[in-house]
Amino acid sequence: MFGTSEAPQSNANAVRTGVFAGTRLAFSAALLLLGAAPALQTTAQAALSTERRETRITLDHFDHLFAETKVGGKRVGVLNIYSAAPDYRFAIEPNEGYACVDDVARGMLLLAAAPSVKPLRLHQLDLMARFVLQMQADNGYFYNFIWADGRINREYRTSRAELNWWSLRALWGLEAALQRLPAGGPTADRARRATDRLVANLKRDLAVDRRALVDAEGIAVPNWLPFGSGADAASTALLGLIPHYRRTRDAGTRALIERLGEGLMAMQVGDAATFPYGAHLSWRNQWHGWGNAQAYALLRAGELLGRRDFRASALREIDYFYPYLLEHGMLASFSLRTVKDRTEAVEIQRFPQIAYGISPMVIAAMEAYRQTGRTRYRDTARRLGSWLSGRNEAGRAMYDPATGRVLDGINAPLSANLDSGAESTVEGLLALRALQGTRLP
Template sequence: MIFILRLNTFLLIQLLFLFVSCNESDTPFPEKVSVEINQNSDIEIIPSEPLPNSAINFSHFNHLYNEINFNEKKVGIINIYSEYPNYTYAIEPKEGFTCVDDVSRAIVMLTKYLELYGHDDIALEKLKNLTEFVLQMQNQNGYFNNFLWNDLTINTKYRTSIAVLDWWSFRALWAIESSYPFLKSDLDMANRIAAASEKLIKNIKSDLPTSYLITEIINTIELPTWLPGKSAADQSAILILGLLNNYKRTRDQDSKLIIDHLAKGIMFMQKGDANNYPYGAFLSSENLWHAWGNDQAYSLLRAGQAFNNQEYIDSALLEIENFYPWMLQNGFAEAFWINKMNNNFIEVNRNEYPQIAYGVRPMLWAASEAYYYSKDDKYLTIANKLRVWLSGENAANKAIYNPDTGVCFDGIVGPNEINMNSGAESTLETLLMLIEIEKIKK
């Protein structure tokens, strides 16, 4: 007999900058409004087995993960915010308590876990339940809504939850296509993943302006106009990763064509070279580079290997070989903006903080992938210099990750100053780093 535990905890919301945000498209670190609400007593938490592992501590992930009944289905969810000192759940009042963005991160993390460690019934069960949640969040229009309210209604109105061509829909595609190989023996699940993916990609094919690869100049920088949000190379990288998995499953030539257009746009966003600032960095959008979600090099490496396209690979290696060492030597940043002057690029503004796991993980993945591709130890050296960010080689000179508890702090907010909250984004991005580190060891 399975006993159902009812969740009657108070969810606290505080006014502060929390670094585990699901609203990446515009403002990654929103202010929170202080209110206190009751978690709906009708939400039933279904007991689930914790994910154990001797090499990586999943305790905090197990804390953030719950299974609930949603739309008459058992689904897995990830609580977004978790606040120091007791790591109680919190909620952003305009968003919700769980979201497609972070559940999708968890799906990708579990697929990486299964690739590394092999069959694991507990991991597979969680993967299935999290995938079910994402499928339930697909809007009738084919895109995905992002947030779920604490009364188990879908947030369809707030700007970071609308079902449109944006981060959460791309991350949902990456997630469900990643989970498909592990869940395809469940024919119902496999068919629903395929149908959801097809419906979403049909919209993407229609809505991405890739018919005309034209450019425009904004803030002195020549930019592509055919990417999501016109020049969002960061979003394009996530979309490439989803489309690559789709192409592997379907061999859809349209997906391959979109990947090529996205890759061309990302390469157009690369500025500088080995000898000139910003040393081959891929801008994120317009004249802005930001650390979080900067998966451009990793996605180009994966696409280049999939399609034997050396141009993609060389572009990625240019950033990894030159910009990453420059960043490591000169100090991490949260973001910077550049302009072009006399055929050179100059920095016109910079944000040093916050520095977060979501800003380091993309670089670690790219450096590791470059090492797997080339077997050149210089990339392994870069990866090792990045991994120690977690253990104290950072601007705060403090460990960000505690291997005894599985807690990863939400970020460095100033010199020697840590945000000690530990929400979903920080936790999952750290686990993605740790799994990659274990993979390198093998």
């Protein structure tokens, strides 16, 4: 059984306890694009502009999932987590709730990533930011779930206010929203205070000044990331810390970005000739596809800090591990162990294949193309995207451009999950934006 930081359900909300906690599986997908959107400066950006081919991106299903409600007496916007085929009605998870910070924050990324934000979308973005802000606890971290009556779920393990996935995604989502919300408005003012407080927590609670490598089944891993060696969660933290540093120019934030990036590099295993071919492990000795944004985070951090080693580490994964997956078939997870100086892969799982596992790779490959201008990275992104348009083991398109639905994944050969929840929809559309040439905030 592979370890995970994200808790059982149909979306990704995580708790790491040091043992397998299960996986919430709402999967995301996106349609393969054969072109990319206009850009301005680099050769790669110019190519994205000249080679663009139109495709339909619709937020119709996103709007179906979106709802206005009240939390703590305040009007807010949320996304319904579950949307079940065939009529795509909503559902509630009995231990958690029906809407969560994790999905609303990723929805904020989607809206903020649009080339232009129209008034309706700005209104939605403002309401969703208000929801996330209402979920911040007195300790500076964030609760995750709400019940149908608007009460905050403060007790269940995937909803507690702590250093966990939903708090880290709240940071990224709020920093993205700050790039679009009116600078002097009340929501933006609250968001700045909330993120500053959260970053202060991360500086205090992450063990970046007590760095060491520890043993996990013979694999040396860092101890200063979230959950000790949670490189997947650390990548989400980095993607929120980077815009926070750009906004504040805080030296402590910069130092935290640098230390977390060094931790991600320490999680890289293998090379061009050795499995897993430069992949960054997710946690301890385990890799899983969902949420593995390490390569993308290292590319962004490397660009910000001028760290060529960060970029080289990211490109190693994109150059060798991604082609391996494309040539040999997608993987859901595997573990590594070293016995008598020999490292071997164990517990290899091919399913479920989810586009939350595909989208981080698509986004990273497109960022590599943006930074280097090398067309092979764009080609890699398109090949990965072809899984989403139907070149997959279910043999069907996972994104429907007529409705904006993204199916929840592939459970087995020729077996797709026809549900279309919030995580699936948003992750699919994020990948779609990236394939068009749009950079995430």
